[in-house]
Amino acid sequence: MSRRGFTLLEILLAIALVAIIMAVAYGIVVSTVQAAERIEETTLGTEIGPVILNQFRQDVEAAFVPDQEKDWFVGQDRKGSSGDRDRIDFVAGVTAFGADDSFAEAKFHNVNEIGWLVEDSRKNAGETVLYRREDYFTDDEPLKGGRMAALYDRVVAFDVTYWDGEKWVESWQSKANNGKAPAAVKLVMILVIPDKTAEGGVRRRTYSISVVLPR
Numbered sequence: 522m523s524r525r526g527f528t529l530l531e532i533l534l535a536i537a538l539v540a541i542i543m544a545v546a547y548g549i550v551v552s553t554v555q556a557a558e559r560i561e562e563t564t565l566g567t568e569i570g571p572v573i574l575n576q577f578r579q580d581v582e583a584a585f586v587p588d589q590e591k592d593w594f595v596g597q598d599r600k601g602s603s604g605d606r607d608r609i610d611f612v613a614g615v616t617a618f619g620a621d622d623s624f625a626e627a628k629f630h631n632v633n634e635i636g637w638l639v640e641d642s643r644k645n646a647g648e649t650v651l652y653r654r655e656d657y658f659t660d661d662e663p664l665k666g667g668r669m670a671a672l673y674d675r676v677v678a679f680d681v682t683y684w685d686g687e688k689w690v691e692s693w694q695s696k697a698n699n700g701k702a703p704a705a706v707k708l709v710m711i712l713v714i715p716d717k718t719a720e721g722g723v724r725r726r727t728y729s730i731s732v733v734l735p736r
């Protein structure tokens with residue numbers, strides 16, 4: 522019985538066939554990844570803004586001023602290199618679950634200190650990050666402390682204004698306004714959203730919302 526080896530032509534044909542199969546497979550993988558990226562970009566562009574606005578609305582609608590002794594609701598008009606970087610802090614009837622410190626037992630808190638602010642990114646120079654601050658219950662410093670949760674980076678502007686009953690004002694202090702919160706709060710924010718179809722691969726999108734505070 523004779524043994525027959527592969528000829529050079531057969532080896533070349535096999536290599537060519539494998540190369541074709543790999544090229545097709547690579548094309549499928551690339552197409553799948555690109556499709557996934559497009560879906561992710563579309564989802565990010567259509568959902569991130571409304572999600573942030575919805576959380577902001579829920580927080581502000583639950584805001585209240587316990588008394589006139591302290592500034593329980595404060596809105597600061599701040600500017601940055603790219604635009605408005607306003608900050609808003611208040612006490613709200615927002616339920617949160619957690620421990621006051623690392624040694625305390627976690628529990629539900631029905632009244633908490635809430636804050637929204639934009640700061641420079643600690644990781645990437647030139648980028649700004651939107652944070653939501655949450656401090657369980659209330660203490661002697663209602664505008665400080667708590668946990669900072671990053672909601673989104675690449676924030677161009679975060680502009681908050683307040684309705685005093687007659688006009689929109691740029692800042693607010695409850696203590697200076699007879700211990701009252703504003704009648705309404707308006708937020709306008711500009712975010713940089715990934716978009717490969719746009720120049721530079723990103724585009725700016727403006728989101729806005731007006732929230733009426735319950736009386």
